[in-house]
Amino acid sequence: MKTMFKKGMLGALFATAAFAAAPALQAQETVKFGLFHDFTKVYTFVADEFSQGQRDYLTLINEEGGIKGQKFEAIVRDHGNEPQRGLELYNRAREEGAIYFMFLSTPVANAVVPRALQDKVVLGTPLHGRGDAMVGETFPYVFPMMASYWSQAARLLKYVEDTQGGLKGKKIAHVHIDTPFGREPLPILEKLAQQKSFELRSFAYPSPGNEQSAVWSDVRRYRPDFVLIWGAGNSQMVSVREAVRNGIDPAKILSVVWLTETDMKNIGESTAIGAKRVEVVQPGRDHPIIQRILDKVYKAGKGAGPEARVGNTYYNYGVADMVIATEGAKLALEKLGPPLTGEKLKAGMEMIRNLDTKGFMPPVTITPQDHQGGGQARVSQWDGKAWVPVSDWAAAYQDVVWEEARASAAKFSQGK
Secondary structure (H helix, E strand, O other): OHHHHHHHHHHHHHOOOOOOOOHHHOOOOEEEEEEOEOOOOOOHHHHHHHHHHHHHHHHHHHHOOOEOOEEEEEEOOEOOOOHHHHHHHHHHHHHOOOOEEEOOOHHHHHHHHHHHHHHOOEEEOOOOOOHHHHEOOOOOOEEOOOOOHHHHHHHHHHHHHHHHOOOOOOEEEEEEEOOHHHHOOHHHHHHHHHHHOOEEEEEEEOOOOOOOHHHHHHHHHHOOOEEEEEOOOHHHHHHHHHHHHOOOOHHHEEEOOOOOHHHHHHHOOOOOOOOEEEEOOOOOOOOHHHHHHHHHHHOOOOOOOOHHHOOOHHHHHHHHHHHHHHHHHHHHHHHHOOOOOHHHHHHHHOOOOOEOOOOOOOOEOOOOOEOOOOOOEEEEEEOOOOEEEOOOOEOOOHHHHHHHHHHHHHHHHOOO
């Protein structure tokens, strides 16, 4: 896919008409979204599928006539997980008139945050970036839009609490890659351990996570009741394999969003039946949004990548990102009129109330105060062939999540 992407799509996807010095003030031929990914270094396991979902949904919108006469254009480029390169791409796309940006890389997104706040353009950070960006007063132009890692960890613990008759006395292991991402849930887990009287122990393995045997030997000796696994890509597959090899019941494994049907097939479809993950978007093709894409984009020969990927978990994440962003654009155009600017798009995003996607994702409400969208997620279980929901969409322990978010946002405001 990388070769095909580079050779066959660069010209068509990356070419955009350059705007003059003040692009936001001019009439728009298209609404430009800067959708930048790491196609070549760290996040290759997710970038192609996520990007394909984003582009296909924008193509769907265009095929259906656009929004209020406005068509959408994806500016797609590779930042290689390099913050400086990401900033260069951001500056270039700003000159070309982009008003929405998404980088799917925490280091790159965090580097862009100050610029987005200064330039008053929308920075989408679904499933990456700063957890405290949910605090809209501090980060008015940054929109996580989906349950943060804090909210995901909270949702998994709530599932355990609901299904086990409580958390008191339970032993919970948090097995994670030794990076800021892997450690991010710890403040929430530690606070809930105190509140709910369960025992928490953290087990870190070195990045990139290809070797975890020593850590899982320690986990086995700890004899946890449940294990949270917090990695991404190959490290998650290694974690599941090592857990099973060390005699841990797959039904006790609870994963962050980064565990897919492809991962489970690579592990062995029947190896970890019963393992669970938190999810923020429905996987698969059995949904009207995905069916519209297949009917109006792929039948027309306008898909951004292999049709076989349509409906995969990471593909659907990319679609969901654009569903929310274009809903914000729709509301902005309806209420404030064209041309669409970063300031208008921000206002439109903050008008989203109980966005109903018929189960594709939980209802989303974004306000000037809450840019997370409510923090709802659900738990699904691997049955050997697919991920099957075992809970409803719900938010959990949001008082604890918001306490942590506001404390972190206050430090950002103070320059700490």
